[in-house]
Amino acid sequence: MMLPMCVMPRCIRISGKPGILKNLSRVFQKNMTNNTPEVMMWPALQAAQRQRGQTGKNPNVGAALWRHGRLVDVVATGDGGRPHAESQLNILPGDVLAVTLEPCAHEGETPACARLVADARPSKVYVGCLDPDPRTSGHGLEIMKEAGISVQAGICEHKARHVMAGFLTRMIHQRPHVRLKLAMTRDGRSALADGRSQWITGFEARQHGHLLRAEADAIMVGAATFIQDQPTLTCRLGLSGRDPEIFVLSGREEISSLPKNVQILGTSGGQQDLSQILRQLAQEGIGNLLVESGGRLAASLLQAELVDELYCYQSDLLLGANARSALGALKDQELLLPKGMIVKERRQLGQDQLTRYVVER
Amino acid sequence: MMLPMCVMPRCIRISGKPGILKNLSRVFQKNMTNNTPEVMMWPALQAAQRQRGQTGKNPNVGAALWRHGRLVDVVATGDGGRPHAESQLNILPGDVLAVTLEPCAHEGETPACARLVADARPSKVYVGCLDPDPRTSGHGLEIMKEAGISVQAGICEHKARHVMAGFLTRMIHQRPHVRLKLAMTRDGRSALADGRSQWITGFEARQHGHLLRAEADAIMVGAATFIQDQPTLTCRLGLSGRDPEIFVLSGREEISSLPKNVQILGTSGGQQDLSQILRQLAQEGIGNLLVESGGRLAASLLQAELVDELYCYQSDLLLGANARSALGALKDQELLLPKGMIVKERRQLGQDQLTRYVVER
Numbered sequence: 001m002m003l004p005m006c007v008m009p010r011c012i013r014i015s016g017k018p019g020i021l022k023n024l025s026r027v028f029q030k031n032m033t034n035n036t037p038e039v040m041m042w043p044a045l046q047a048a049q050r051q052r053g054q055t056g057k058n059p060n061v062g063a064a065l066w067r068h069g070r071l072v073d074v075v076a077t078g079d080g081g082r083p084h085a086e087s088q089l090n091i092l093p094g095d096v097l098a099v100t101l102e103p104c105a106h107e108g109e110t111p112a113c114a115r116l117v118a119d120a121r122p123s124k125v126y127v128g129c130l131d132p133d134p135r136t137s138g139h140g141l142e143i144m145k146e147a148g149i150s151v152q153a154g155i156c157e158h159k160a161r162h163v164m165a166g167f168l169t170r171m172i173h174q175r176p177h178v179r180l181k182l183a184m185t186r187d188g189r190s191a192l193a194d195g196r197s198q199w200i201t202g203f204e205a206r207q208h209g210h211l212l213r214a215e216a217d218a219i220m221v222g223a224a225t226f227i228q229d230q231p232t233l234t235c236r237l238g239l240s241g242r243d244p245e246i247f248v249l250s251g252r253e254e255i256s257s258l259p260k261n262v263q264i265l266g267t268s269g270g271q272q273d274l275s276q277i278l279r280q281l282a283q284e285g286i287g288n289l290l291v292e293s294g295g296r297l298a299a300s301l302l303q304a305e306l307v308d309e310l311y312c313y314q315s316d317l318l319l320g321a322n323a324r325s326a327l328g329a330l331k332d333q334e335l336l337l338p339k340g341m342i343v344k345e346r347r348q349l350g351q352d353q354l355t356r357y358v359v360e361r
Numbered sequence: 362m363m364l365p366m367c368v369m370p371r372c373i374r375i376s377g378k379p380g381i382l383k384n385l386s387r388v389f390q391k392n393m394t395n396n397t398p399e400v401m402m403w404p405a406l407q408a409a410q411r412q413r414g415q416t417g418k419n420p421n422v423g424a425a426l427w428r429h430g431r432l433v434d435v436v437a438t439g440d441g442g443r444p445h446a447e448s449q450l451n452i453l454p455g456d457v458l459a460v461t462l463e464p465c466a467h468e469g470e471t472p473a474c475a476r477l478v479a480d481a482r483p484s485k486v487y488v489g490c491l492d493p494d495p496r497t498s499g500h501g502l503e504i505m506k507e508a509g510i511s512v513q514a515g516i517c518e519h520k521a522r523h524v525m526a527g528f529l530t531r532m533i534h535q536r537p538h539v540r541l542k543l544a545m546t547r548d549g550r551s552a553l554a555d556g557r558s559q560w561i562t563g564f565e566a567r568q569h570g571h572l573l574r575a576e577a578d579a580i581m582v583g584a585a586t587f588i589q590d591q592p593t594l595t596c597r598l599g600l601s602g603r604d605p606e607i608f609v610l611s612g613r614e615e616i617s618s619l620p621k622n623v624q625i626l627g628t629s630g631g632q633q634d635l636s637q638i639l640r641q642l643a644q645e646g647i648g649n650l651l652v653e654s655g656g657r658l659a660a661s662l663l664q665a666e667l668v669d670e671l672y673c674y675q676s677d678l679l680l681g682a683n684a685r686s687a688l689g690a691l692k693d694q695e696l697l698l699p700k701g702m703i704v705k706e707r708r709q710l711g712q713d714q715l716t717r718y719v720v721e722r
């Protein structure tokens with residue numbers, strides 16, 4: 001199902017941030033009793049998308065509540081993971097609930113959401129995808145079904161997996177969902193031989209890059225990039241509180257005077273080592289990791305098959321073979337796409353082109 | 362003015378090759394008395410385009426004859442440059458003639474076309490651009506004007522200059538119009554480290570490359586490319602007689618067993634030397650030169666500002682920094698486009714992208 005992006009709910013309630021989405025749309029205000037489950041899931045997916053990178057160890061769940069065919073509320077998990085999406089809704093008997101992830105079945109700091117939903121007795125619950133957390137996986141659905149509620153899972157599952165990729169990859173593969181960003185010239189260069197690289201890509205491409213930062217829990221850069229570029233690595237989209245943590249991968253480089261949101265990770269640079277570092281980040285709760293690195297780290301990550309999405313921003317400049325390569329050396333290349341990857345998206349961003357590669361699952 | 366490519370005359374008469382263009386279109390068969398000069402020039406431009414690279418030292422002129430608002434004939438200069446386009450038309454008094462280049466004013470092996478046209482007394486003559494040949498420049502127009510014919514020059518001039526670029530560049534700059542073709546991966550590589558490069562781009566991009574060959578008087582390659590790839594460098598579009606001459610730029614390399622359409626040009630590789638070689642090719646009558654080279658020659662030509670059009674075919678592969686660069690080292694780069702160039706066209710060719718750069722004049 002494809003709905004235009006303008007079809008957005010009037011307001012997504014996110015704890016402490018009311019009205020982030022101000023795009024008024026009357027599409028969902030009409031009495032549409034024949035909505036498909038996919039249409040009813042859409043506002044929930046939008047809400048989840050908006051909270052990507054903001055919910056810490058918890059999944060960025062989105063939920064939409066429908067009453068008599070009308071959308072009455074859209075919520076997402078709050079910043080840092082509390083409150084859960086479902087718990088913010090005032091569900092009445094007969095309502096339809098669309099939620100991107102299976103409601104949790106385990107009691108923790110908060111009561112189990114599946115139980116809350118079951119007690120509220122909506123007539124139907126649509127679920128995007130199952131929670132891989134073994135304490136919930138399948139049990140959440142069971143609790144609601146046992147209460148006599150019609151439950152249907154797998155609604156817009158692919159899109160749901162995409163917007164909650166950080167949480168899901170961390171649960172399933174014990175590492176963050178890794179987005180690798182490369183900005184390069186037409187001939188694959190990232191900087192002049194002396195390191196100057198400020199204007200490889202234009203305004204629109206850089207803005208898009210900031211959007212990736214807004215959706216990340218953390219950014220990882222190599223020490224050389226950090227020292228050379230002194231990147232501020234902030235999100236400059238005017239979304240306050242959206243500056244992610246920064247990790248600098250460092251071998252023997254000396255780095256002094258660190259800003260407070262920057263941490264150093266020691267590394268030997270090997271593939272085994274990279275897996276280990278990612279595992280460690282996942283344990284610290286990092287689900288969405290954006291890598292803005294030089295060519296060497298980029299190549300190491302691709303080679304180790306640790307990249308889930310590759311964002312390649314490319315300008316029309318030509319810098320020639322003496323300029324710095326945006327991608328370092330790869331071994332055993334056989335004229336193939338990065339292993340297991342397909343091109344999922346091509347976009348013109350001002351004068352530049354974006355090619356987005358994703359791992360085909 | 363933009364007309365769709367399907368708006369083509371029924372048949373372009375080219376001496377010895379009747380009916381090359383079989384695309385039937387009734388658009389020009391209607392009685393359209395309000396045609397603009399640009400519409401009337403269009404079939405002439407198409408005819409000129411079809412003969413690009415086929416007319417030797419002579420310009421690939423196209424001409425369209427209109428009678429009572431209807432297109433009655435479309436012709437182009439014949440293979441090798443004879444007969445001239447205008448001389449193939451049976452012009453009657455009152456006709457309108459559209460011709461891509463100013464009709465020649467000098468008597469040579471053939472009578473002056475401007476005189477032929479003047480004697481036939483069409484009511485109007487539309488001319489694409491002036492002939493830079495000093496024996497004609499402006500005189501052709503004068504001869505026709507003196508005969509009382511309404512003459513208007515500069516109709517679709519930009520397009521006319523484009524389709525006859527080989528002749529015009531040779532006349533004005535004493536060198537061929539140089540098209541440089543680069544096929545590369547997303548990260549600017551043309552081959553694996555060991556030289557393998559067969560499938561960098563796909564079928565559609567390669568077909569497009571063959572079209573460039575069909576429009577060339579000659580192809581130039583570096584010796585290394587010639588030895589390594591043993592390229593056949595033929596045009597494989599099923600257009601018989603469209604295989605251009607091949608020049609191999611060679612320093613000290615030993616090249617044996619040359620096919621008969623291949624010539625060796627000795628070079629030291631310097632910029633001065635490249636200018637000299639191009640001047641020599643122009644003197645031999647080469648107007649449209651396609652360069653299919655390795656990275657070093659490509660860089661030298663760009664650096665020397667000897668490239669008029671750059672065709673960059675790019676696939677989604679990533680080969681990494683140990684693979685061969687499609688473009689060699691450039692000096693004094695300042696994060697700019699190739700000097701004086703702008704991107705004129707972007708196209709998707711199957712899975713690959715074409716970016717066409719042209720020198721902005």
